[in-house]
Amino acid sequence: xxxxxxPPSMDCAEGxxxxxxCNHSTISGNExxxxxxxxxxxxxQYIIHGLKNNETNEMASLIITxxxxxxxxxxxxxxLRDTAVYYCIVRPFSSGSxxxxxxxxxxxxxxxx
Amino acid sequence: xxxxxxxxxxxVTEMGQEVTLxxxxxxxxxxxxxxxxTMMRGLELLIYFNNNVPIDDSGMPEDRxxxxxxNASFSTLKIQPSEPRDSAVYFCASSPGRKExxxxxxxxxxxxx
Numbered sequence: 001x002x003x004x005x006x007p008p009s010m011d012c013a014e015g016x017x018x019x020x021x022c023n024h025s026t027i028s029g030n031e032x033x034x035x036x037x038x039x040x041x042x043x044x045q046y047i048i049h050g051l052k053n054n055e056t057n058e059m060a061s062l063i064i065t066x067x068x069x070x071x072x073x074x075x076x077x078x079x080l081r082d083t084a085v086y087y088c089i090v091r092p093f094s095s096g097s098x099x100x101x102x103x104x105x106x107x108x109x110x111x112x113x
Numbered sequence: 114x115x116x117x118x119x120x121x122x123x124x125v126t127e128m129g130q131e132v133t134l135x136x137x138x139x140x141x142x143x144x145x146x147x148x149x150x151t152m153m154r155g156l157e158l159l160i161y162f163n164n165n166v167p168i169d170d171s172g173m174p175e176d177r178x179x180x181x182x183x184n185a186s187f188s189t190l191k192i193q194p195s196e197p198r199d200s201a202v203y204f205c206a207s208s209p210g211r212k213e214x215x216x217x218x219x220x221x222x223x224x225x226x
């Protein structure tokens with residue numbers, strides 16, 4: 001699976017957009033970008049994933065650059081409850097059986113009041 | 114929707130004792146994953162099952178660890194004998210299989226004295 005690079009920490013003001021970057025310069029054509037987050041003392045939570053088109057759901061938006069070497073997770077209106085470690089994971093999509101996730105060190109996002 | 118259920122939520126035991134962690138995946142999910150999280154090593158996959166069959170156990174630390182999935186609604190992770198270095202949070206996750214999203218349980222916090 002392609003390696004990802006994320007900043008270790010970021011701050012964001014409550015109510016503002018949080019933009020979390022991820023570099024995956026060695027991504028290959030069949031690999032998707034996944035984002036999970038882990039709120040303190042809880043299990044990781046799926047946020048969003050995408051291949052090359054931008055994606056949006058009720059939680060966040062995912063912007064993937066045209067060359068697919070980097071992406072940005074956007075939380076449009078961050079709240080204090082969004083304080084968590086955010087993991088960017090790159091891996092092939094399997095149409096058959098499921099595969100494991102390989103977690104890096106992630107980005108600690110702190111939303112400030 | 115009950116989500117992934119893990120028990121116990123907390124376990125304190127003495128070195129040398131047997132520890133059994135339990136997981137009930139989301140109904141209808143056919144893939145199950147066991148992860149371990151420590152400050153030093155982050156989140157690591159231990160083993161995962163597809164349709165109750167172990168697929169990859171290369172992350173299991175040593176022979177003291179064993180995992181079973183006797184049916185689609187139950188899995189156990191056993192440590193015998195336990196050691197202080199096994200202290201960690203153990204997460205179970207399940208997935209619908211053909212989709213890649215994994216749903217994590219709340220974890221079991223294990224402390225081996």
